[in-house]
Amino acid sequence: MVIQSAEFVISSTDYRKAPPPKERELAFIGRSNVGKSSLINSLVNRKGLAKTSTKPGKTQTINHFLINKSWFLVDLPGYGYAGVSRSSRYQWGKMIEAYLLHRENLFFSFVLVDARHEPQRSDLDFINWLGEKQLPMAIVLTKIDKISKVQVGKSMQRFEEKLSERWEELPIIFVTSAEKKQGLEPILDFIGKAIQ
Numbered sequence: 398m399v400i401q402s403a404e405f406v407i408s409s410t411d412y413r414k415a416p417p418p419k420e421r422e423l424a425f426i427g428r429s430n431v432g433k434s435s436l437i438n439s440l441v442n443r444k445g446l447a448k449t450s451t452k453p454g455k456t457q458t459i460n461h462f463l464i465n466k467s468w469f470l471v472d473l474p475g476y477g478y479a480g481v482s483r484s485s486r487y488q489w490g491k492m493i494e495a496y497l498l499h500r501e502n503l504f505f506s507f508v509l510v511d512a513r514h515e516p517q518r519s520d521l522d523f524i525n526w527l528g529e530k531q532l533p534m535a536i537v538l539t540k541i542d543k544i545s546k547v548q549v550g551k552s553m554q555r556f557e558e559k560l561s562e563r564w565e566e567l568p569i570i571f572v573t574s575a576e577k578k579q580g581l582e583p584i585l586d587f588i589g590k591a592i593q
């Protein structure tokens with residue numbers, strides 16, 4: 398999959414205000430600061446397209462990017478961020494849940510998790526929730542430039558073990574570094590096949 402164009406379309410607080418659901422779309426989701434916005438920028442090779450920050454809680458709305466004038470990538474706010482008020486967290490949770498459940502042209506989600514950490518309760522709960530709702534997903538381990546290859550392998554294994562306690566069929570797991578532009582090609586190929 399070659400990215401020819403990537404443009405920001407709109408930032409919405411409600412999926413019903415998102416662009417008309419005419420093009421198919423894929424979403425990026427995961428805990429705050431895991432690297433969702435950075436990965437989108439690296440995948441489409443456009444620094445600064447999605448806003449990133451060293452501080453968690455940067456993305457607070459549903460952000461649509463039109464790729465190759467024919468499909469959407471969606472950058473979502475992170476879950477599990479303790480730095481905002483409980484009521485905002487609740488609002489974000491509701492906003493993301495409604496988007497995931499009701500956005501009719503959404504056909505795939507990438508759930509990002511930090512490769513350095515043990516599987517976190519909030520990640521497992523979220524992945525299980527997607528599974529229960531039968532929403533197709535893949536897992537993306539991020540920031541692999543911060544650990545060794547051996548540790549990346551162990552991290553994948555830990556995730557597979559945790560998920561197989563609950564699921565017979567495991568999702569695909571990608572490993573990436575947005576910083577060092579590693580692991581992008583397999584995701585782009587996957588998306589290319591999926592939107593055909």
Ligand code: GTP
Nearest residue numbers: 430431432433434435449450454455456475575576
């Ligand atoms: P929220 O919008 O707050 O939910 O965060 P996010 O998941 O969009 O994370 P964002 O892309 O803003 O990145 C958070 C921080 O992690 C930034 O300081 C990025 O530079 C850093 N970061 C993201 N990806 C990588 C990576 O692959 N490697 C390294 N070393 N740092 C990364």
Ligand code: MG
Nearest residue numbers: 433434455456
């Ligand atoms: Mg973000």
